[in-house]
Amino acid sequence: MPLNQFCSIPGCFFCIMKEQDSSLRRNAISEYLKHVALIDDEELILVVSGIWNMAMTRPDDQELPYLGVFECMANLIRKSVDDRSWLFRNQNIYISYYAAHIIGSYTMNNVEFAIKAVESGVIPSLMELLRGKISWVEQRVAVRALGHLASYEKTFKSVAIYEKEVIELSMNLASACLEIVYTMFVGVKDTNKRLKYHSDLLARGVGGIDMENQKAEEWASQLQCWCIHLLNCFATKERSLEIICKQEFLEDLSEMWGGLVNHSSPAGVGLIRILCYTKFGRKSIAESRHVIVNLCNLSRSSDDWQYMGIDCLLLLLKDPGTRYKIIEISTSYLVDLVELRTLAIRPKFGETITRVLLNDFRRKSKIMNADVQRELEEIWSLKVERSNRERATSDEKLEEKRVLVNLLKQEGNHRFLVGEIDEAVLQYTEAIELCPLRYTNERIVLYSNRAQCNLLLRDPDGAISDATRALCLSSPPNSHSKSLWRRSQAYDMKGMAKESLMDCIMFINGCTKSKKSPNQVKIPYYAVRMISKQMDSTWLFKASQMKTSSSHPEIERPMCDNRESGDRENTNEKIIRILKQKKSFKSGLSTILEEPLFGKGGNRRGN
Structure with missing residues (x-):
């Protein structure tokens, strides 16, 4: 039976793919892929987008990778870069994006495909896109594919041939990509x-401008994260650290x-x-107060990556060469975390923090100032x-203390209610100092109440410290709703929007846990206002x-963005969607979700 019996196009790729005889099909596919770059009509985009669909939905299928798809895609990318007249004919402008994406999808989880791709010469073509020969859209899929190839030991060396250039391009792109995407796309007034x-690539014909802006935001973030992932591949091998560790x-x-x-x-x-695991990296990071403060802020947040911020600080504190460069900054943050319980599958994380901080406490080092010593x-x-x-006190004596603590708390509550906030703080403080450590719930309430007093006294640092201590005692950590809300307010007072946002999301998450259905969720209005802000x-x-905005008056934030909407119901729906998407703790390198395929047979795969 002729391959094209039911098709008017001679040698149609899709007809070839339907051939039942595997030997005939493989031979025909191999021949077709060798000559794809010679096609110069509308058929080409249909073929390449069809292969892209196969790569996305069946990335482990061996047929195309072993019949020349990588060499074919590399040739198409080179043609896109070298022949501008060809690039702007028909729909060829889409080709390089799909081609690089195909390479990345097939090499995502399969080292054998990655080896085949390298042998087929894809890296020089991907490097052309990474250099920005076309646009940021192609850079995104190029750095994604290179990141996969650099992740495998067997193909890392092939990427490392371009090491210095890859490192510098990835660093520059990671730093500049948000501005590039905003200037070139999202912020365009007209x-x-x-x-x-x-x-077209962003919206896939669905959703219009709203979808374009949403996807552009996702893609810009993915571009940045994939650049970081590619740098990770070199940093884990302690390669080019002197370039990566530039202070800026x-x-x-x-x-x-x-x-x-x-x-x-x-x-x-x-x-x-990753850099903190290396001596050179620790030395470089310890020299930047800006970086240390950001790590400290992360360590006292409810961000999923809180434990990574703590890890970094502990690695720096364990190194005698960097300990005293950061101890004055970090101790005031870490002191609030010494009672932290299991975090990111790490039992007694607070005990680890305690041991590291008290490592040379007995020596009373003159290097540390009086505040750190205190x-x-x-x-x-x-x-x-x-x-x-x-531990040496009887249960009876501890219970007597508990009764006294309760009386002090009640007095503090009374002082608070009548507006004597300073006096309430004194009562709560006395109760905290007296309360036995075993009475966790009582201590959570005392710290949280004192945090509320500090808010009213316009002392956000005190409120953050107390709320953090309460959240460390809660089980699981960061789950005490009142403390989350109070710390969110305190962070807002300090202009720390990211930290305030994460606490507010966790607070709302707590509000929804008792509800059986998302339709029953009633988010407090004050939390809606905070999260919107x-x-x-x-x-x-x-x-x-x-x-x-000042240098480019023709560029502005698009009015279609939902953040400028006053519709509370839309905000509620968006918050609930975020809560559904929010993941639990993860470790390792970046994980970035693929964009969804629209239409029948589409799915969503994780990179």
């Missing part, structure tokens, strides 16, 4: 001036946040932690002396918008 093929980039890195767009990626802190003495008193003393402040392109 949406008719957006590149049409970018709009480290400061940029500490601001890179996967956030709500890429909540499954540790983004910047993932690479910072904070370490507080830890020693709480975790050693008080703990030992209470912080989502606006943490918008991925916020800094780019502020930076470009």
Whole structure:
């Protein structure tokens, strides 16, 4: 039976794929792929997008990878870069995007395919796209594919041939990509001036401008996270650390946040932690107060990657060469975490923090200032002396203390209700100092109540400290609703939008746990207001918008963005969607979700 019996196009690729005789089909596919680059009509985009669909839905299928698909895609990318007249004919402008995506999808989880891709010469073609020869859209899929190839030991060396260039391009792109995407696409005032093929690729013909903006935000974050992932591949091997550890980039890195767009990626802190495992990396990171403060803020947050921030600080504190460079900054944050319980499948995480902080406490180092010494003495008193003393105290005596603590708390509550806030703080403080360590619930309430007093006294630092201590005692950590809300308010007072947002999301999450259905969820209005405010402040392109608005008056944030809507119901729906998407703790390198396929047979795969 002729391959094209039911098709008017001679040698139609899709007819070839339907051939039942496997030998005939393989031979025909192999011959077809060798000559795809010679096609110069509308058929080409149909073929390449069809292969893309196969790569997305059946990435482990061996047929195309072993019949020349990688060499074919590499040739198409080279043609896109080298022949501009060809690029702008028909729909060829889409070809390089699909070609690089096909390479990345097949090599995502299969080392044998990755080896085949390298042998087929894909890396030089991908490097052309990474250099920005076409646009940021193609850079995104190129860095994704290179990241997969660099992840395998057997193909890393082939990527490392371009090591210095790959490192520098990835660093520059990670730092600049948000501004690039905003300037070139999201912030364009006249949406008719957006590149049409970018709009088509982002929205896939579904959803219009709203979908375009949402997907552009996701893709920009993915581009940044994949650049970080590619750098991770070199950093884990301690390669090019002198380039990666430039102070300006480290400061940029500490601001890179996967956030709500890429909540499954540790983004910047993932690479910072890798660097902290190396002596050169620790030395470089310890020299930047900006980076250390950002790690400290992360350590006292309800972000999924809180444990990574703590890890980084502990690695720096364990190294004698960096300990005293960061101890004055970090101790005031970590002192609030010494009673932290299991976090990210790590039992007694607070005990680890305690041991590291008290490592040389007995030596009374003159390098540490009086504030650090006082904070370490507080830890020693709480975790050693008080703990030992209470173990030697009878249950009867401890219960007597508990009764007295309850009386002090009631007096503090009364003082609070009549507006005597300073006096209430004194009562709560006395109760905290007297309350036996075993009475966790009582201590949570006391710390949380004192945090509320500190809020009213306009002392956000005190409120954050007390709320954090309450949240460390809660089980699981970061689950005490009142403390989450109070710390969210305190972070808001300090202008720390990201930290405030994460606490507010966790607070709302607690509000929904007792509900059987999302339709029954009633989110408090004050929380809706807070989360709307912080989502606006943490918008991925916020800094780019502020930076470009004065110099490029034709660029502005699109009015279609939901953050500027006053519709409370829309905000509720968006919050519930975020809560459904929010992942539990993860470890390792970046994980970035693929964009969904629209239409029949589409699915969503994880990279």
